[in-house]
Amino acid sequence: MKRTTPIPTKSEIPAALILTAAGSSTRMGSATSGVPAHKKEYIPLNGGTVLSSAARIFLETIHFPLVVVTYPFHENKIDDDTALTQCKAAFFADKELIRYTQNSENNSHELTAVIFVRGGSTRQSSVLNALEAVQTWFTSHEKGTACTGSSDPLVFIHDAARPFVTAKIINDTALAASTYGAAVPALQPVDTQKEVDSNGMIVRHLVRSQLAAVQTPQVFRLTPLLTAHRKAAAEKKEYTDDTEIWDTYAADKTNARVHVVPGDSANKKITYPEDIQHEQEKKMIHTGLGYDLHRLTEGRKLVLGGVVIPFNKGEDGHSDGDVLLHAVTDALLGASGLGDIGSFFPPSDPQWKDADSCMLLKTVWNKITAAGWKLINMDCVIALEQPKFLPYRDQVCNRIAEVLGCDKSQIFVKAKTGEKLGDIGEGRAVEAWVTCLLEK
Ligand code: MG
Secondary structure (H helix, E strand, O other): OOOOOOOOOOOOOOEEEEEEOOOOOHHHOOOEOOEOOOOHHHOEEOOEEHHHHHHHHHHHHOOOOEEEEEEOOOOOHHHHHHHHHHHHHHHOOOOHHHHHEOOOOOOOOOOEEEEEEEOOOOHHHHHHHHHHHHHHHHHHHOOOOOOOHHHOOEEEEEEOOOOOOOHHHHHHHHHHHHHHOEEEEEEOOOOOOEEEOOOOOEEEEOOHHHOOEEOOOEEEEHHHHHHHHHHHHHOOOOOOOHHHHHHHHHHHHHOOOOEEEEOOOOOOOOOOOHHHHHHHOOOOEEEEEEEEEEEEEEOOOEEEOOEEEOOOEEEOOOOOOOHHHHHHHHHHHHHHOOOOHHHHOOOOOHHHOOOOHHHHHHHHHHHHHHOOOEEEEEEEEEEOOOOOOHHHHHHHHHHHHHHHOOOHHHEEEEEEOOOOOHHHHOOOEEEEEEEEEEEO
């Protein structure tokens, strides 16, 4: 694991990362007293949590001497201790982060110090608490002097619930903030934007090209931002985000407006459980291919997909000879990697004589589903000169779906003739090809 860029800022400006995880995640479902069962920042993700995933991409991208994580505020000491413990556990859930961070034995300058700071009752007050901690840390660690001007540290404020932030966004905001004093990533809205009043009436038609949907990290010079936050707190004013606080209190003084860099639609904030569900459940998808051929002979039943089709010939074979189900079974076994039909039911074994292929398929399918696989879909081709297959298609699809316990819409079967050519066309054999997709 290597950092993609050593430090992208102009003059090796030290940088602190604030990860805000002090919210209550009310839209993720109910939380019981002090124990956020569904706290979005603590949900498992990529071998760690949402919080640790966010932290890791920052630490892999540039060197942060300091990371501050805010955790939820609780009046009561026990709940407060629990909240701190949970936050630490969520951060260090990714063991790789231990390698990046300082502990009592390992205290190198290359590593990152991690401080957990109790949040406030609002996001703004949580960020202020974190900024005070950053200021205190830099004052005591950077030769005892507060940094100002071009050596003033950069502070990245990032929603811990945005675990898909990219290295490009981190680098771009770092560079822009070191140049302009403040930077944020933003996307131009895709939908036409309107301003709506409290009665739900459109009152203003906004110009989409002049709008920006702001993401995080929001990156600023520490000293002016902290000063601005202190003023906002002293005036007891609540702002939507740190860029508004910066614009209200710091931009004029420093002549630095917030610079916008391109955001990324992947850098979304997890708000509802479904936002992360597909990430948590990244599926393995396997394809399978099955093929079979049986001779057609008089005195045997023609069985296709578990359905007996009236005809004067049927498949020769050790079992009932159901060519379609044999191809189905092999396709499913191939996709799951569990074997093939011959290894499960050797023709040399007398117990499979005249066996019902539905039963053979069911036996195999139970093993495949026990290994965690689910069927996405299956597509089948039968090559048969006579009789006409179409009248039986529905019945065959239904029967296969029934054996596999899936919906009929997941199974499709079509038939071709051999144009009177070769073994198929001359009615001596029947063939089947089956493809399937399995997921787990
Ligand atoms: Mg066969």
